[in-house]
Each structure stands twice: as C-alpha cells, then as structure tokens.
Amino acid sequence: MHAIFKDALDVSGVQGVMLYSKEKKLVYSAFNRPVRTEPEKSVEWTLFVSLIGGLNELELLFEKGRLYMRSTVIGPLIVLMEHGPSSLVRLTTELIANNLQDPRVRKALRV
C-alpha cells in the first residue's frame, strides 16, 4: 500500500480507496475487505468515473453505504465507506490531494 493512502484507509468504516487518472485509468486502489467488482477488471467503475468528470466533489448516500469523491491533480479520488461521519475522510483526502501535487509522489504512482 502506498503510504499516502494509509491515513484514509485507517479511518473507521472506510472500505477502500481508488484513484483514477483524468483519462479514466485506474492509478491506485486498496481495499480493507474484498469487493464484488475489482476495479482493475470493472467496466462499471470506468463508466462511473466517466460520469463524474465535471465534478470537484461528490458525496453519495446509499441505503447501505456511502461514496465520497474529490478531484485531484491526477484525477478523481474515490473513497467507499460505511455510514457515519465523513468529515475525517474529507480531511484525509484533502491531505492526499495535497500530496499528489508532489512530483515525487506522482512518479512513485507512475503517473
């Protein structure tokens, strides 16, 4: 796991993190538990990412879970989580977004 995502993944209730490029390619993903649809193989996540292209921030509340997205210099950063306060997730993704501006971090992520 890349260190800059650790804080977000350690937040209580967070199920996983995905970072996509602006070209809708998966750059990074890590999950605290197995998921039904692996993003590497999923057409569905690519489709979802194509829908959120014009958004700086998005928060969706479903019956049984929550999705938070914020745009970064690389592309959309998506956090999947259980219901609960999202302020800590917003803070950690803010830090990730700042870290992604560092060319060394981008090089490590091969973008």
Add this chain to the structure above:
Amino acid sequence: MKPPVVAYAAYTGPLGAWPDQLARLADGYAPVAISAVDQALHHLRCNPTLMLAIQVDRDTTFLEPVFNLIESRMPDLPVIGFVREDENALLRRFSGLSFYFKGKIVSARRLHEEIERAFHKFGDGGELNSISPGMLLQLIEMERKSCTVRLFDSERSRNGTLFFRDGCLHDARLLETRGRASALEIASWRQPSIWIENYCPDRPDTIGLRNKAILVEAMRRQDAVNAAIPPPAVPDEKDSDHRLMENGGRSTKAGATIPKDQEMSPRGGAVNGSPLDRVAAALPAADVGSEPQLASLAKQLSLAGSIMEAGRLRCGFMAPADRPNRFFVCLDETVGIRIPAGHRREGVLDLLFRMS
C-alpha cells in the same frame, strides 16, 4: 420480470415433469417450456427469448424449422442443445449458430446448470443492471470495444442484441428485425438488464450512423413518448374534501392547514404530498427545485450503489466545477437543493437521508 429462457423439447409426446422442476430451480430467469414446433416458431418470432435450450428425442423434423429460423433471423441467440449421438450430423450443419452443445438428454437440474453456465459465458464482459443503453453506447465507444451486448427490458418485456466493432454499433436485432430501427428502439429503453459478451461475430453494418447520432435520435423519441403520457388523474373536489376530513389536519406556524396524510411518517419519509413541498418544509432556508438534468445525473450515479452492493441512492451532495454546489434527494422525483453558506453538510445530508 426475469429474462425468459425458452426450453424447447423437440419431440412428440408429453413433456413430463422437467418443466415444473426447471421452474422451481430457475433463479434469475423465467423458463418457458414448449413441445410443439409451431408453438416454438411462433414464440421465437413474437416473444422475448434470451436463450434457447433444445432437447431432441427422436424426430429431427421438429428441430430443423427452428434451426432454420435461428440461422436466418437470430444467429446470435445462444442455444444449448441436448441431443442423441445420431443427430450430430444435423447439429454440425448448424454449428455456426450454436454456442453450447452438451450431448444427450438430461435432467432438469443439469439443464438449469447449463443455462446458468451459458448466462455466465455470454456475460463474460460484465453484467449491468442500472445503466441506460445510451450510457452503454458511450462507454463502449470510449473503450473501443468489440462485443455483443444482450439486453432485456423488463418494462416492455422485450429483449434485443447490439453488436459493436471497435466501439461502433454496426448491427442490432429485435426479435426478427435487424438494423437501425431496432437499434433506435433498444437505445431508448430506460434500464434494461445487460450482458456483455467479449466477442462480436462478423456481421454487415446495418446501422450506418455514429453511436452519438443513434443516441440523440433515441433520446428524441423517448422525449416524444414521455410528452405523450397524460398527467396523473386529479381526484375530484368531493373526494379531496372527504379525504381531508377523514385524515384530519394540522396547522403550520403560518396558519396554513396541512392534511395529516402529508405529514412526515414515523420513519422520516413523508406519506404523501409533493416532494418539492416536503423538502421545502424541512429546509425553509433552501432554494428547492426540480431539475431534470440533476435527476438524470443522479440516476446514472446510482450505478455506484449497485457496484458497491449498497442499495438505492437516497441523497447526495455535488460540487460541479462550473456551477453552484447543490444537494439532492431522491424521493418520488429527484429534488435539487441549494443551501446558503453556513449550513453543515453533514447535518443536511443526515436530514435528507432520513426523509428519503
């Protein structure tokens, strides 16, 4: 409604117990058992059929007309065949159209297993349940995929097939018809079940239009259909008065009377009343409106719920790059909400979640 699978037993005599047994086993599809050749031909021509399972006992004359129809009109139809060895010669003649031939006649359980396996095979590129064909056209064009997409629209009980080469739609089939008209009809379906097979047979281009042109025309037709739907009937005055008296009412601070059936239910959702009114009452400082574009986007975003297995989308917040931020809540219609600065996002989302 589940996608229909036709089990055609091409032999004379009673079908026995397997149709009932198969119906009990079937989960995710609806089996239709047929034994007469005329009935089979009529069914294939007039009814949605996502897959065909054939059992042949002795007389191949019962098989040939059905195969001729499939070969000439619907060669993309997946066929599972259970036949005796001596019919292999006939099956070889039609080998181009058959995906799954498994040998001799079997039990209902075996048939069920093969149907499940066939669903898995022709969904090897993904199974989708919450996107429109329009979105699918854009996605496949973006990915430049070559694939066969089978769709079942439970609203209209119809199924169709779209064929893509390098992301371009080049053929479509709806029952016996093929070409552009079929593509336009399929592209206007709202939320069909979709199976993507990572294979596209070599077929001539019957469409002659770019995906975007198909999409725009399909949306225009959908709008025309929506505009033709009459508004819901308004109850007459006598009925309204009667219901108001029956339900009682409550007064707002402003002195207006709200019927009891428009109050919030114990679960937090309103029992009745316009969604706009309900949101406006819950968030008096907000600018509340019904926005078709937002409703359409929210519907598409609900895709994430099915990927995450998180259920229905209830509410959300979005900050577009080029427009003001807004909340939304999915009630009978999707309501867009703009809230003055100073409100806590968590608090608003919590309230909207309880309302929905």
